[in-house]
Amino acid sequence: MAQLSCSDIQLNFGGVRALSGVSFEVSQGEIFAIIGPNGAGKSSMLNCISGLYNPQRGKVVFESHDVTGLPPCERTKRGMARSFQNIALFKGMSVIDNLMIGRHLHQSSGLLTCGLYYGPARAEEIKHREYVEGIIEFLEIQNIRKSIVGTLAYGFQKRVELARALALEPKLLLLDEPMAGMNHEETEDMVRFILETNETHGITIVMIEHDMGVVMDISNTVCVLDFGKKIAGGTPEEVQQDPHVIKAYLGEEDPEVS
Amino acid sequence: MRCGDFKTTYAADMTIFESGNARIMLGLFFCLLFTLPLYVPGYLLDIINRIGIAVIGAIGLNILTGFTGQISLGNAAFMAIGAFSCGYLGTKFELPFYLCIPLAGLIAAFSGMFVGIPSLRIKGLYLAMATLAAHFIVEFLVVKWESVTGGVAGLSIPSPKIGNFVFDSDAKLFFLIFIIAIMSVLFAKNIFRTKVGKAFIAIRDQAISAEVMGVNILKYKLLSFGISSFYVGVAGALIAYQAKIISPETFPITVAIDYLGMIIIGGLGSILGSIYGAIFITLLPELLRMGTSSLAGSFPELVNKLAAMKELVFGLLVIIFLIFEPSGMAARWHSIKNYWKLYPFSH
Numbered sequence: 001m002a003q004l005s006c007s008d009i010q011l012n013f014g015g016v017r018a019l020s021g022v023s024f025e026v027s028q029g030e031i032f033a034i035i036g037p038n039g040a041g042k043s044s045m046l047n048c049i050s051g052l053y054n055p056q057r058g059k060v061v062f063e064s065h066d067v068t069g070l071p072p073c074e075r076t077k078r079g080m081a082r083s084f085q086n087i088a089l090f091k092g093m094s095v096i097d098n099l100m101i102g103r104h105l106h107q108s109s110g111l112l113t114c115g116l117y118y119g120p121a122r123a124e125e126i127k128h129r130e131y132v133e134g135i136i137e138f139l140e141i142q143n144i145r146k147s148i149v150g151t152l153a154y155g156f157q158k159r160v161e162l163a164r165a166l167a168l169e170p171k172l173l174l175l176d177e178p179m180a181g182m183n184h185e186e187t188e189d190m191v192r193f194i195l196e197t198n199e200t201h202g203i204t205i206v207m208i209e210h211d212m213g214v215v216m217d218i219s220n221t222v223c224v225l226d227f228g229k230k231i232a233g234g235t236p237e238e239v240q241q242d243p244h245v246i247k248a249y250l251g252e253e254d255p256e257v258s
Numbered sequence: 259m260r261c262g263d264f265k266t267t268y269a270a271d272m273t274i275f276e277s278g279n280a281r282i283m284l285g286l287f288f289c290l291l292f293t294l295p296l297y298v299p300g301y302l303l304d305i306i307n308r309i310g311i312a313v314i315g316a317i318g319l320n321i322l323t324g325f326t327g328q329i330s331l332g333n334a335a336f337m338a339i340g341a342f343s344c345g346y347l348g349t350k351f352e353l354p355f356y357l358c359i360p361l362a363g364l365i366a367a368f369s370g371m372f373v374g375i376p377s378l379r380i381k382g383l384y385l386a387m388a389t390l391a392a393h394f395i396v397e398f399l400v401v402k403w404e405s406v407t408g409g410v411a412g413l414s415i416p417s418p419k420i421g422n423f424v425f426d427s428d429a430k431l432f433f434l435i436f437i438i439a440i441m442s443v444l445f446a447k448n449i450f451r452t453k454v455g456k457a458f459i460a461i462r463d464q465a466i467s468a469e470v471m472g473v474n475i476l477k478y479k480l481l482s483f484g485i486s487s488f489y490v491g492v493a494g495a496l497i498a499y500q501a502k503i504i505s506p507e508t509f510p511i512t513v514a515i516d517y518l519g520m521i522i523i524g525g526l527g528s529i530l531g532s533i534y535g536a537i538f539i540t541l542l543p544e545l546l547r548m549g550t551s552s553l554a555g556s557f558p559e560l561v562n563k564l565a566a567m568k569e570l571v572f573g574l575l576v577i578i579f580l581i582f583e584p585s586g587m588a589a590r591w592h593s594i595k596n597y598w599k600l601y602p603f604s605h
Contacts, residue, residue: 052470072469072470073470073474076470077472082470084467088467089464090463090467093456093459093460093463100456104456104460104472105471107453111449111454111485114448114453115445115449117451117452122272129271129272164471
C-alpha cells in the first residue's frame with residue numbers, strides 16, 4: 001500500500017494549466033524524486049501535496065486518508081513536513097527557536113502556563129529542547145545554534161530548513177530543491193543527511209532536484225514532469241532510457257541534420 | 259573576568275539574566291526604584307508614574323506590532339476602552355480596583371480581538387487603516403454613550419483602595435503602577451521564551467511557512483491582538499486612576515502615534531526596547547520644557563515657538579532612528595554592551 005498517492009491532479013491558475021492529470025504513488029520508506037525542465041509544474045505538485053494549493057481536480061491520499069482540501073497545518077499534524085525552494089525560515093529568530101517552532105505541534109502549553117514559565121512550561125520547553133538538540137547534532141550545526149538565521153550563509157540556511165522540517169518528526173518529508181545553489185561539498189553533506197534521514201529514521205522523502213547526478217544516485221523512483229504532464233516514471237535507469245525524457249531535456253533529433 | 263558561557267543545563271540556557279552580576283545589578287535597581295518615593299519630589303514622581311504606565315502600554319503594542327508584525331493604530335482606542343471600563347466598573351458597580359484593572363484589561367482584550375479579525379485577510383498599511391477606523395469608532399462611542407462614559411464632561415474615577423488604605427497620592431500610586439509594570443514585563447518575557455511567543459515571531463517573519471509548520475495563524479493573530487490590548491487596556495485603567503478624571507480628550511490619536519514612536523525608537527520586537535522607548539518618549543516633552551524654560555531668560559520670544567517643538571523633535575527622532583538605527587535603542591545598547599564585555603580583547 002502506497003504511503004502517498006496522488007491521482008489525476010489538475011491545477012489551473014486562471015487560464016494557465018499548471019498540472020494536468022498527474023498521478024503517482026510513493027511507497028513507505030523510499031526516496032522519490034520529481035524532475036523536469038523549468039516550469040514543468042514540479043513545485044506546484046509539491047504545493048498540492050502539502051496543501052498550499054488546492055487542485056481543481058484529483059485526490060491526494062496520505063496514509064489511506066483523503067487529505068485533499070485540508071489546510072497545510074492539518075497535513076502537518078498527520079505527518080507531512082516540507083522545505084521551500086527559496087528558503088522560508090524565520091529570519092529574525094535563532095536556529096534553536098526556528099527548530100522549536102517545529103516542535104510547536106508537539107507542545108501543549110497554553111498562554112497562561114507560558115506566561116508563568118516556571119513549572120509545566122519550562123519542563124516542556126526543556127523536553128523539546130532536548131529533542132531539538134538531537135537534530136542539531138545530527139545535522140552538525142552545533143556551532144551556529146544560537147545564531148540569528150538571517151545572518152547565516154546560504155548553505156547553512158538550507159541545512160537549518162531541513163532541520164526545522166525534521167523537528168516536526170514527520171513521516172513524509174517534501175524537499176523542494178534541497179541542493180539548489182550549493183557547492184560540491186555542501187551538496188555532498190546534504191546528500192549524506194538526506195540518506196541518513198531516510199535510512200535511520202525511516203522517513204519517506206519526496207524531493208524536487210535539478211542535480212541529475214544526485215537524483216540518479218540516491219532516488220529509488222523518479223517521476224518526470226513536462227508542461228504539467230507526467231511523461232515518465234520508474235527507476236532512475238528506466239527514466240534515463242525513456243525517449244520522452246530525452247526529448248524533454250535535449251530536444252528532438254533533427255532528421256535533416258542526422 | 260567573565261570569558262564565555264559555560265552552561266550545563268537547558269534551564270540555565272533559558273534564563274533571562276545570564277550572570278550573577280546581572281542579577282545583583284537588577285536587585286540594586288529594584289532597591290533604588292522602590293525607594294524613589296522617599297526622596298523624589300511629587301512632580302518628578304508623577305512623570306515616573308507616567309513612565310511606568312507607558313512601559314506597560316508600549317510592551318502591549320510591541321507584542322502586536324514588533325513581535326507579531328501587525329501594525330495597529332488602535333491602541334489609544336483600546337486604552338480608552340480600558341480606562342472607561344475601569345471607571346464605569348469602579349463607579350457604577352463599586353468594584354475594588356484589583357478587580358477593575360483586570361476586568362478593564364479583559365474588556366479591552368476582547369475589543370482588540372474583535373478589531374483583529376480582519377487581520378487574517380489584510381496586512382500592513384491596510385490593517386493600519388482598519389485599526390485607525392476602530393480608533394474613530396471608539397472615540398465616537400466615548401462621546402455619545404453618555405450613560406457609560408459621561409460624554410464630553412468625562413468620568414471621575416475614585417482612587418483605588420484596599421480596606422482603609424487609599425492610593426490617593428503619587429507616591430502610593432507609584433507602588434501600584436510599578437508592581438503591575440514589573441509583572442507585565444515578566445509575563446511578556448516568559449511568553450517570548452516559550453511556545454506562544456515563538457509562534458508570534460514566526461507569523462511575523464514568514465506567515466506561510468509558520469502555517470505549514472502547524473501554527474494556527476488565525477488563533478495566534480487573535481491571541482496577539484488579545485494580549486496586546488489587555489496590556490494597553492491595563493495601562494488605560496492606570497491612566498484613569500492617575501488622572502482621576504478622564505474625558506474623550508484624554509485618548510486622542512496622538513497617543514497612539516506616541517506609542518508607535520516608543521516602540522520604533524526603543525526597538526521593534528524587543529521588550530527591553532519598549533522600556534527604553536517608553537522612558538524616552540515620556541521624558542522628551544519634559545526635557546524640552548526644561549530646555550525652553552532655561553532659555554526663557556535670554557530669548558523670551560522663543561518660548562512660545564518652542565512649545566510647538568515637541569511634535570517636531572518627535573517626528574525628527576523617529577525619522578533619525580528609522581534611518582540610522584532601525585532596530586532601536588535596544589540594539590544600540592546591545593552592541594555597546596558587547597563591545598565592553600570583552601574589552602580590550604574584542605576578538
